[in-house]
Amino acid sequence: MQDRLNELRALAARAENRRTETGIPRVAMVQGAIPEHQLAAVYDPMVNLILQGSKSMTVGDRTLRYDPATYFVMSIDLPAVGMVRPAASGEPYLAVSLTLDPAQIATLLVDLPKPAEDYGHEGFSVAPVTPELMDAWIRMLRLMDRPADVAALAPVYEREILYRVLQGPHGGMLRDIATPDTAMARVSLAIQLIRSDFARPLRVEVLAKEAAMSLSAFHRHFKAVTALSPLQYQKRLRLLHARTLLVAGGKSIASAAQDVGYESANQFSREYARAFGLPPARDSSRILADVRGSSATDRG
Numbered sequence: 001m002q003d004r005l006n007e008l009r010a011l012a013a014r015a016e017n018r019r020t021e022t023g024i025p026r027v028a029m030v031q032g033a034i035p036e037h038q039l040a041a042v043y044d045p046m047v048n049l050i051l052q053g054s055k056s057m058t059v060g061d062r063t064l065r066y067d068p069a070t071y072f073v074m075s076i077d078l079p080a081v082g083m084v085r086p087a088a089s090g091e092p093y094l095a096v097s098l099t100l101d102p103a104q105i106a107t108l109l110v111d112l113p114k115p116a117e118d119y120g121h122e123g124f125s126v127a128p129v130t131p132e133l134m135d136a137w138i139r140m141l142r143l144m145d146r147p148a149d150v151a152a153l154a155p156v157y158e159r160e161i162l163y164r165v166l167q168g169p170h171g172g173m174l175r176d177i178a179t180p181d182t183a184m185a186r187v188s189l190a191i192q193l194i195r196s197d198f199a200r201p202l203r204v205e206v207l208a209k210e211a212a213m214s215l216s217a218f219h220r221h222f223k224a225v226t227a228l229s230p231l232q233y234q235k236r237l238r239l240l241h242a243r244t245l246l247v248a249g250g251k252s253i254a255s256a257a258q259d260v261g262y263e264s265a266n267q268f269s270r271e272y273a274r275a276f277g278l279p280p281a282r283d284s285s286r287i288l289a290d291v292r293g294s295s296a297t298d299r300g
Contacts, residue, residue, distance in 0.1 A: 004134045005069055009051050011141040012096050022144050024154050026099040029141075032092045037247065037287045039082035040240060040276070042195075045100040045177060047165055048072050049129060049137060053093030055084045059124060060227030069129050073165060075100070075173040076123040076188050076225055077195065079236035096137065098161055105162055105178035112166060123184075123225040125170055133164040183221040186211040190222065194230065198237040199261035204230050238262070239275045246284040253280045 014020075017032035043057075049071040056065045057072070059080045066072050068087070074080075084093040140157040143150050166174050176184030190207045207230060208218035222230055238260040245251040245259060257268035273279045278286065 001069070001131055001134070004131065004138060005051065007138055008049075008096070008134065008141065009094055011138070011144065012051055012094050014144075015094065022141070023147055024140065024143055024150055026101065026158070027096065027140060027154075028099075029094075029096045031094050033086070034082075034084055034093070035287075035290060036083065037243065037290075039084065040080075040243070041082075042077055042079045042237065042240060043074050045076055046074050046097045047100065047161065048074070048095055048097040049134075051094040051096065052091050053084060053086045055082060055093065055095065057082050057124065060232065062124075062227040064124070064126050066126050069134075070126055071129050071133070071165075072124060072126040073100075073170040073173050074124040075170075075177050075184065077191050078123055078226060079228075079233065079240055080124075096141065098140075098158065100162075100174070100177065102178040104155075104158060105166075105174050108159060108162055108166060109175060109178055112163075123173070123187075123227070125173065127169045130164065130168065133161065133168070136160040136164055183213075184225060186213060186218075187222050187225045190218070190230070191226075191233070194234050195237060198234050198241070199259065201261070202231060202234045235271065236275070239272055242268070242272065242280070243276065243283070243287075246280055247287050256280070 012029045013031065015029040015031035017030075017034065018038070019028050019030055021028055048055075048066070050066045050068055052068055054065060054067045056063055057080050059078050064072065086092050136157055140154065140161065143154055143157070162174065165171065173184070176182040177188065179185065190211045193207060193210060194202065204218070205215055208215045211218055213221065219229065222228075222233075226233055228236065242256040242260045245256040246253070249256075251259065253269065254265045257265045260268075262268040269279050272283070276283050
């Protein structure tokens with residue numbers, strides 16, 4: 001097991017201090033101390049394998065920690081706050097990820113029996129990696145050195161990775177996102193509707209109708225999957241987008257608040273501070289100072 005992990009670390013060590021594409025469809029890697037503000041984002045559905053260091057992810061009131069040789073599955077678009085840490089011995093954080101494609105999962109489900117046991121329908125969780133899953137990841141990352149083989153072999157290795165995850169404790173999560181009319185699929189539809197126009201006032205009863213659920217069932221399933229209520233989900237989207245407008249777009253606080261749907265700049269500032277620990281002006285100034293400091297270090 002340790003030899004497998006060491007080979008994966010060597011393969012992924014070429015990653016940069018940001019999401020680094022591998023040349024393999026849907027496969028990326030990252031290394032190092034990722035800036036904190038970049039880890040507060042809406043995460044796409046993925047399988048993420050931690051190779052070195054550790055990472056924590058907080059969604060709503062749930063926080064999970066991932067250590068080396070564990071993997072987490074995020075089965076739905078979730079606004080989360082992450083934090084990465086180097087290994088105790090000082091080596092940088094290192095991880096690889098596979099963005100999930102429901103169509104790829106659906107082709108596998110045709111050949112697999114339906115499991116006898118149900119699961120809790122959460123949208124993200126963590127589990128220890130198995131030797132078989134690690135072997136599939138090794139074969140996938142070796143393709144970085146054989147680009148001519150990617151078109152023929154990457155789909156095979158992706159299918160194996162998905163198969164191994166389907167056979168593990170997260171299998172139910174993958175099944176749900178690729179199966180029509182499950183609670184997960186209906187919540188996913190509601191999330192896409194929220195994301196398509198998050199600045200508009202949210203009418204939860206309309207979302208419940210679109211998801212073909214009663215209002216009470218919709219609230220229950222949405223919270224079970226995302227660890228957030230629909231209104232909390234929308235608020236996280238608004239605040240994350242506003243942070244981008246302040247930092248990258250140079251917007252004023254009042255303008256950013258209005259752009260993401262807040263009628264009151266004071267309410268926006270209060271909720272922003274609760275979400276990110278600092279008022280908007282101080283938080284954006286801190287992020288920009290960190291970015292300038294990192295750029296100066298890179299040039300040095």
